[in-house]
Amino acid sequence: MDKSDKIIVGISLGDSNGIGIEVVLKTFNDRRMLDFCTPVLFGTTKIVSYYKKLLKLENNIHGIHSLDKISHGKINLLNITKDEVPVNLGTATEQSGNFALQSLSTATNALKNNSIDLLVTAPINKENIQSDEFSFPGHTEYLEENLEGKSLMILMTEELRIGLITGHIPISLVAETISEELIKEKVEIMYTSLVQDFGISKPKIAVLGLNPHCGDKGVIGTEDDTIIKPTIDKIKESGKLVFGPYASDGFFGSKTYTQFDGVLAMYHDQGLAPFKALSFGNGVNFTAGLNKVRTSPDHGTGFDIAGKNTANEASFKEALFTALKIYKNRNEHKNLTKNILKVK
Structure with a gap:
C-alpha cells in the first residue's frame, strides 16, 4: 500500500485518568500496526508522555499542531489544548472529563471535515463529561447529533452482532418506547449495515421479545403479541429475513444466535449482558447507521486498574x-452499487 493510501484513523483518548491512553499506546507499541493505518491521537504531548514513562513503553510519538501535518508511518498526536490537565489515576475529575470532551469533539470535527477517515473512541466517564456541549448518555447519541444518519449501537464479535432497539434509557421507559415505527427503523439500519458494512447479501436477523417468555400469550404482558410480532410479519412482507420474537434466555442458552447474522434486543441489558458474558474483552462497539465509521472497545474507563499496567x-x-x-x-459497496443501471 502506498503511504498516501493509508487509512487515517482518528483516536479520541477518553478520560485521561482511566485506561484509554494505556490501551491505545499498547496497541501501537507494536510498530507493525502502522502497516495497516495511520493513527492520529487527539490529546496532549504531556499526558501521553506521562503514560509512556509510567508504563515503560517505547512509542515514538509525532506531535503535530494541525491535521495537514499528518505523517504516514508514525503515531501522530494532535495537541488539542495548551491547558494543564493534571493526571489523577483512577479518579473521575472535572479536568479529565473536559479533556475527554475536547478529544472527542476535536476528533468528531476532523471526521466531519474528512481530515480523518474513521474514528475509534477510548472510554469516557458518562458523568464527568456532562456539560453544555455534551448532554448525552453516551458516545452513540453524541455522534448521531453531530453526524448524518440514524444510529444503531451494535456490540459485535466475528460470531455475534447484537443491536439495540432502545439504547441508554431507563428500564421504566422501555415498554412505552417500543413501537412499530422504532422496530422498523432499527431493523432497516441493521439490515443496511449488514449488507454494506459486512458484505452479507441476504442477512438473517433475529428480534428478541420484550417480556419474559415473550409474554406467554398475554399472561406476562401483551407487547410481544400486539406490537413486536405483527411488526416482524410486516417487515417479512418486504422480503427481509427477519424472525422472532424470541425469548432472550432460551435464545442465548440454546445458542440459537449462531443461526443469525444479526440480533436485535429490545433494551440495553437484554443484549449487552449475554454479549459480555460470551465475549467480554474481545468485543467491539460499532455505531451503525451513520455516514461515518466509529468503533470502540467493549469496556469502560477501568478506573480500578488505571496506571497499573494491567x-x-x-x-x-x-x-x-x-x-x-x-x-x-x-x-467497496459504494463502488459496486453507484453505477448500477436503473430499470425503467
Missing part, C-alpha cells in the same frame, strides 16, 4: 481492525 488492549485493537474492515467494505 489493562488488556485486545478489545481496542479489535475495535481498530473492525473499523478498518468496515470502512473498506463500505467503500
Whole structure:
C-alpha cells in the first residue's frame, strides 16, 4: 500500500485518568500496526508522555499542531489544548472529563471535515463529561447529533452482532418506547449495515421479545403479541429475513444466535449482558447507521486498574481492525452499487 493510501484513523483518548491512553499506546507499541493505518491521537504531548514513562513503553510519538501535518508511518498526536490537565489515576475529575470532551469533539470535527477517515473512541466517564456541549448518555447519541444518519449501537464479535432497539434509557421507559415505527427503523439500519458494512447479501436477523417468555400469550404482558410480532410479519412482507420474537434466555442458552447474522434486543441489558458474558474483552462497539465509521472497545474507563499496567488492549485493537474492515467494505459497496443501471 502506498503511504498516501493509508487509512487515517482518528483516536479520541477518553478520560485521561482511566485506561484509554494505556490501551491505545499498547496497541501501537507494536510498530507493525502502522502497516495497516495511520493513527492520529487527539490529546496532549504531556499526558501521553506521562503514560509512556509510567508504563515503560517505547512509542515514538509525532506531535503535530494541525491535521495537514499528518505523517504516514508514525503515531501522530494532535495537541488539542495548551491547558494543564493534571493526571489523577483512577479518579473521575472535572479536568479529565473536559479533556475527554475536547478529544472527542476535536476528533468528531476532523471526521466531519474528512481530515480523518474513521474514528475509534477510548472510554469516557458518562458523568464527568456532562456539560453544555455534551448532554448525552453516551458516545452513540453524541455522534448521531453531530453526524448524518440514524444510529444503531451494535456490540459485535466475528460470531455475534447484537443491536439495540432502545439504547441508554431507563428500564421504566422501555415498554412505552417500543413501537412499530422504532422496530422498523432499527431493523432497516441493521439490515443496511449488514449488507454494506459486512458484505452479507441476504442477512438473517433475529428480534428478541420484550417480556419474559415473550409474554406467554398475554399472561406476562401483551407487547410481544400486539406490537413486536405483527411488526416482524410486516417487515417479512418486504422480503427481509427477519424472525422472532424470541425469548432472550432460551435464545442465548440454546445458542440459537449462531443461526443469525444479526440480533436485535429490545433494551440495553437484554443484549449487552449475554454479549459480555460470551465475549467480554474481545468485543467491539460499532455505531451503525451513520455516514461515518466509529468503533470502540467493549469496556469502560477501568478506573480500578488505571496506571497499573494491567489493562488488556485486545478489545481496542479489535475495535481498530473492525473499523478498518468496515470502512473498506463500505467503500467497496459504494463502488459496486453507484453505477448500477436503473430499470425503467
